[in-house]
Amino acid sequence: MKKYICIVCGYIYDPQIGDPDGGIAPGTAFEDIPEDWRCPICGVGKEDFELQEEKITLKETKKDTSRDSKLAYNEIVKNVFSVGSQDWDRKLFDELIPLPDGTSYNAFIVKGSQKTALIDTVDPEKVDDLIDNIYDLELDSLDYIISNHAEQDHSGAIPMIIDLFPDAKVVTNAKCKQYLIDLLELEEEAFIVIEDGEKLSLGDKTLEFILTPWVHWPETMSTYLVEDKILFSCDFFGSHRATSSLFVYDEYKVVEDAKRYYAEIMMPFRNHISKNIQKIEQKEIKFIAPSHGPVYNRPQLIIDAYKDWISPRVDNKILIPYISMHGSTALLVDYLVKRFTEAQIKVIPFNLTKTDIGQLAIEMVDAATVIFGTPVVLGGVHPQVIYAAYLANMLRPKVRYASFVGSSGWGGKVINQFQSILNNVKAEIVDPVFVRGIPKDKDLDEIDVFVDKIIELHKKL
Numbered sequence: 001m002k003k004y005i006c007i008v009c010g011y012i013y014d015p016q017i018g019d020p021d022g023g024i025a026p027g028t029a030f031e032d033i034p035e036d037w038r039c040p041i042c043g044v045g046k047e048d049f050e051l052q053e054e055k056i057t058l059k060e061t062k063k064d065t066s067r068d069s070k071l072a073y074n075e076i077v078k079n080v081f082s083v084g085s086q087d088w089d090r091k092l093f094d095e096l097i098p099l100p101d102g103t104s105y106n107a108f109i110v111k112g113s114q115k116t117a118l119i120d121t122v123d124p125e126k127v128d129d130l131i132d133n134i135y136d137l138e139l140d141s142l143d144y145i146i147s148n149h150a151e152q153d154h155s156g157a158i159p160m161i162i163d164l165f166p167d168a169k170v171v172t173n174a175k176c177k178q179y180l181i182d183l184l185e186l187e188e189e190a191f192i193v194i195e196d197g198e199k200l201s202l203g204d205k206t207l208e209f210i211l212t213p214w215v216h217w218p219e220t221m222s223t224y225l226v227e228d229k230i231l232f233s234c235d236f237f238g239s240h241r242a243t244s245s246l247f248v249y250d251e252y253k254v255v256e257d258a259k260r261y262y263a264e265i266m267m268p269f270r271n272h273i274s275k276n277i278q279k280i281e282q283k284e285i286k287f288i289a290p291s292h293g294p295v296y297n298r299p300q301l302i303i304d305a306y307k308d309w310i311s312p313r314v315d316n317k318i319l320i321p322y323i324s325m326h327g328s329t330a331l332l333v334d335y336l337v338k339r340f341t342e343a344q345i346k347v348i349p350f351n352l353t354k355t356d357i358g359q360l361a362i363e364m365v366d367a368a369t370v371i372f373g374t375p376v377v378l379g380g381v382h383p384q385v386i387y388a389a390y391l392a393n394m395l396r397p398k399v400r401y402a403s404f405v406g407s408s409g410w411g412g413k414v415i416n417q418f419q420s421i422l423n424n425v426k427a428e429i430v431d432p433v434f435v436r437g438i439p440k441d442k443d444l445d446e447i448d449v450f451v452d453k454i455i456e457l458h459k460k461l
């Protein structure tokens with residue numbers, strides 16, 4: 001049975017304990033409590049409780065102890081090898097999102113009794129790692145190069161692999177084939193084109209292709225290894241992480257890394273992700289082997305995380321990305337943080353001169369509200385705030401409410417600027433507050449109306 005938390009005072013209703021003083025016997029599920037029951041601490045009703053999310057803690061991290069000790073260090077199951085590369089030093093992805101843990105470009109060799117396939121390759125800068133790892137396996141031949149996704153961090157080394165194994169055919173869908181021709185100048189004859197659901201036999205192992213568009217580009221697909229129940233999902237479920245561990249061993253950290261990845265790559269395509277999850281869940285999956293980050297030997301970990309991220313549920317959380325040039329906007333932000341904290345709403349200010357923009361993107365995945373804070377520069381919004389708002393608009397987070405605060409005498413133009421930038425964010429815009437110069441006591445009434453409005457909205461989340 002699930003625990004519920006009072007969003008007003010933080011009291012947690014634990015069904016195992018119940019609320020004997022309030023007439024609720026131990027063992028009563030929250031859903032079964034009478035509607036007139038009140039919070040024993042602050043007296044609010046059931047409507048002010050929300051499901052307490054079960055956080056994954058470090059105590060729950062797992063090491064894989066079930067593997068066959070005869071398998072090689074890079075072998076997921078018998079004859080399925082990880083041969084990709086760890087990019088420990090990469091600091092920026094897409095020249096946009098910071099990578100505190102580096103990243104990886106995973107590629108996999110599947111050796112069947114008759115044929116051998118390479119699933120995806122690596123960023124061209126790391127092709128030497130891929131070739132070294134393939135040579136270590138002393139393959140007699142390579143028959144197929146499966147390309148799940150044409151973006152160059154996975155496809156960029158295909159031409160070099162074809163040079164080494166000229167008889168290998170590139171197996172992919174029609175759209176991906178065209179992208180690969182455009183991006184890598186591959187020849188038409190290099191390809192075998194597959195359809196959704198088509199299978200390719202390697203002898204005692206069978207690959208099944210599942211088109212999973214928009215995770216991340218429209219041509220993306222996953223490859224399912226039928227006998228071993230491994231889903232090679234490419235970007236889908238990936239995490240920005242360089243690691244010497246083949247499998248996930250620190251679940252909490254990997255989910256955080258995957259959330260960073262999801263925020264930048266997947267978040268704008270939530271509807272497609274939902275359909276693709278339904279599609280892959282028709283398969284029994286023992287392992288998910290994405291093209292970034294470690295292999296999930298407990299696939300439900302990342303499937304459940306994705307389901308939560310794409311769901312309509314938002315956290316009782318407010319983000320305040322801001323810039324302050326001379327302290328006035330910072331004072332305003334400090335006041336908002338104080339008021340929202342007092343109201344027991346999680347609030348995170350992001351000083352954009354110091355912020356890891358990836359962390360802001362992570363928090364946007366499930367925040368209910370974002371409030372941008374800006375001074376006026378040359379008659380408009382500060383460019384750093386424009387950048388954060390533009391990024392939010394691209395990532396299309398599921399925030400319910402958005403607004404702006406700042407310090408200026410020229411608020412009208414600023415507000416118009418914000419509204420034009422945030423046209424993709426389907427949030428209710430709360431009337432903004434702009435003060436003239438430093439916030440003064442006379443401004444407090446207006447600021448408090450703004451804060452109270454948002455607090456009220458959050459009570460209804």
Ligand code: FEO
Nearest residue numbers: 149151153216235
């Ligand atoms: Fe990891 Fe869309 O490339």
